Amino acid sequence: MTKLIAIDDGHGSETPGKRSDVIPELGRQVKENEFNKEFAKYLEIELKRCGFRTIQLAPTDYDTPLRARTDLANRAKADLLINGHFNAITGKFATSKAEGFSAHVHSKTGQAAKFANIALKNLSGGTPQKNRGLVQQNLHMTRESHMPAVLFEFGFMDNLREARLMLNVAFQKECAQEVAKAVCEYYGVSYVPESKPVAKYAPKPVHSAAAPKREESVQILTGGLNADSVKIIAEFFIAKKWWGQLQFEAPGNPRMLSGGLDPKMKTEYEAWLNERN
Template sequence: MTEASNYLIAIDDGHGLAPLTPGKRTPFIQSIGRFIPENEFNKAVAAYLIKELKRNGFNTVETAPTDFDTPLSTRVNTANKARADLFISIHYNAFDGTFEGRNPEGFSAHIDPSGGKSEKFAKIALGHLTKGTVQKNRGVVKQQLYVTAYTKMPAVLFELGFMDHSREALLMIDKSFQQECARELAMAVCEYYGVTYKTEKETPYVIQPSGKQTKVGEAIMLRDVQTYARPEFGTQVPIVIKKGAKRNIYEIENGWYRLYGGEYIPSSYGKNFTFIATKKEQAIKNEGSIRRVLVNGKQVGAFKEEDSILRAISDALKDSPQKIEVEEK
């Protein structure tokens, strides 16, 4: 029987936070009000992966243990001197650095053109990554990269998504996605070495009802919708509401709709679900004020419904406006 303790896995989180490698961050994301550095994702996945591997009995060595952007030669030398058996580098891809157009998406495994054992591990890992969050599998890419060319052991550099793809960019700060990627790579390591993967014991996830419990409407899902513990991205919980399902809504805040259990679902400008307000809530809205949306000083619409306002703002952002205002009429 293969013993995991016989193997040393080198874990490499690509780039660094200090100084930030030029271009290694998302475009500015309006919904969270900031950029996401690539290493913020890489470092988190690497940490989760190390935890997964150690739980399964493997030994690990970090090639870039600090926030500094460690030179590639140092990363490779660390792995070679430690006589690691496998080298895994965690990255997030980019195309043109903007959210404009139909940017590519998906994950890929990059290896030295010589293939061999690196290619074998890469294919196993891609098989596990395909089973997780729905993404395009871009396959194995053979190219001359420093960390795969100069390591003395099988080495694979993984690009786990695209920073300039609007959906995949937000996955970078989603802890459940970070953990999922780490878990799938750990499963691949176990399969590669013939070790039985040990599943971590999980405690049941229970959401406690909170806040006002007066129904304000009903949401009908237009597609599968992820739920969140708080009204902000990066707080996903393991509950997905299926397309066509209906849920009662008890509170609305900045495009986030609270369910009975206290969890939230994002409207995404009306793309995730159709919201039907109760008669009482509709009457309150009809009595409420109208807000107008101005783009570069020119009114583009006047609305009472929050979703309509958010949709107008979303449409305006596509044209790179200088100024967007929402005013009470």
């Protein structure tokens, strides 16, 4: 049976304290959930394209209790749990020197650690960041899950350079792609890249038999004409439903370039022009 991957997007949108310092060019803080939920969304797209089944453990912006998340993953009998986060130390750009990504597991031995190390290798090939490596930590999400579970920290919210990445769609997709590639490698499945969009065929417009083709229409070179005269010529073309292109040349009388006009149209235009003169 196709493997089921549980995806958890970390904290809710209103979880206290889970946000960056104020980013100068934005004039506001960025909530951790603004990155987490996009990562979770793109990871699901990546995994489904590669043939995996997925389940989102916290699909809304509500701060779903941790117990509810792990209970759902356990009931669904997920094969692997992936948790996406952004880290912080002091919460202030001025006082924090931390940087980089890390993978957090309950034990440094076992399948969770094996998958985490594959993911760290893939993450190292993306946006230049410090690889903080594998971290053994007593966390609810990795401790209470009945399947291999890894919590990823993709950067630090109190590092200005990395905080700026949180709303960067290319970075969000990159993290999702690198973790998806790790899932594929872990299970021995070929990664399926996103296909490039195929340009849709657009048929050429069919001209009505009653209307002249553009290349068969008259072209006028005008010289020494005032605006009223040009307007009169334009109105003549509109009345005849002819295509017309007005260009301006050195002073002189307006003249016609036949441009493939049929004799009847050419005669009619010349007669009208002579009447005007």
